[in-house]
Amino acid sequence: MKTTRSILDAVLRLLGFGIATALLLGGTYSFTKDKISTQQELAAQRLYSQLIDTNSYTNNLNETAIDTPAFLATVTHSDAPVLLATNHDELAAVLIPTDALDGYSGRIKLLIAIDKHGNLLAVRVLAHRETPGLGDAIEVSKSDWILGFNNLPYSLEDRAGWDVAKYGGDFDQFTGATVTPRAVVRQVERTLNAIAEESTWLKELQTHE
Ligand SMILES: Cc1cc2nc3c(=O)[nH]c(=O)nc-3n(C[C@H](O)[C@H](O)[C@H](O)COP(=O)(O)O)c2cc1C
Structure with missing residues (x-):
């Protein structure tokens, strides 16, 4: 018991x-x-x-996420949503996640900001596995190379400069590392190109409720 x-x-x-x-x-x-x-x-x-200049928009970016449209997803290879920056309901800028698949060590995740006309505002690297001391100069904390994308206009007629200098383009490569910066430049251009080709998309976003 x-x-x-x-x-x-x-x-x-x-x-x-x-x-x-x-x-x-x-x-x-x-x-x-x-x-x-x-x-x-x-x-x-x-x-x-x-x-994006924080004074240029008035909304909470996370509340205006939209699915990447099919025409763009085939180029961006990313499932993250597109974010819309609006200024009192008027489109101010668009944030587009886009991944370069051809980095030296594979995928480089990028986020690019464009204005409502499809011109570039800025680019940042979100994630990569490039070699420290070589390819990692794409990070803004390592070098100011990525700032070379700031406020660049884009047009379908003038695509020649969108490569690294070694291949005739306007962007510097790094000493001993051409693959990484080239992958970034070309992925940014592919993304801008897809948007410019589908010119109705940005126009439709401007009337997005
Ligand atoms: C161990 C090792 C790591 C490397 N890492 C990178 C890298 O992260 N990014 C890069 O662009 N090149 C890297 N390189 C150099 C590339 O192999 C290549 O030589 C360089 O990018 C120049 O390319 P190009 O011949 O097309 O100009 C690395 C090379 C070695 C041996």
């Missing part, structure tokens, strides 16, 4: 401990989850502010 009682005691204590642990873990999770999403939100805001 005494043995049954002490087994029951032990089981109840174990159960209580299990419940307390589950509650503690659950509480910690919901507390840190909120903190993590706030941190992610702040990091996203910091990134957006590097790409």
Whole structure:
């Protein structure tokens, strides 16, 4: 009888401990989850502010995400949404995630900002696996090379400069590393080109509700 009682005691204590642990873990999770999403939100805001002048739009960019249209998705290879920056409901800029697949070590994830006419505002690298000290100069924290994309006009008639200098283009390659910058330049151009070819898309976005 005494043995049954002490087994029951032990089981109840174990159960209580299990419940307390589950509650503690659950509480910690919901507390840190909120903190993590706030941190992610702040990091996203910091990134957006590097790409678009924060005074040029009035909306919350994360609330105007749209699916990448099919014509563009075949070029961008990214499932991340396109974000619209609007100024009192007027289109100010568009953020387009686009991935170069031909980096030295594979995929280079980019985010490009264009104005409502399809001209480039800026480009940033979101993720890559290029070699430190060689290809990683595409990161704004490593060099100012990526700033060379700032405010570049784009037109279908004038595509010749969109390559690195070694291949006759306007963009510098890096010492000992041509593959990485070339992959970025050409992917930015492919993306701008697809948008310019589908000229109705930006016009339709300007009337986007
Ligand atoms: C270990 C190693 C890592 C390299 N990493 C890169 C890189 O990240 N990006 C890059 O453009 N080139 C890298 N290179 C150099 C390329 O192989 C290539 O020589 C260089 O980009 C010049 O290309 P090009 O011959 O088309 O001008 C690397 C080479 C070696 C041996």
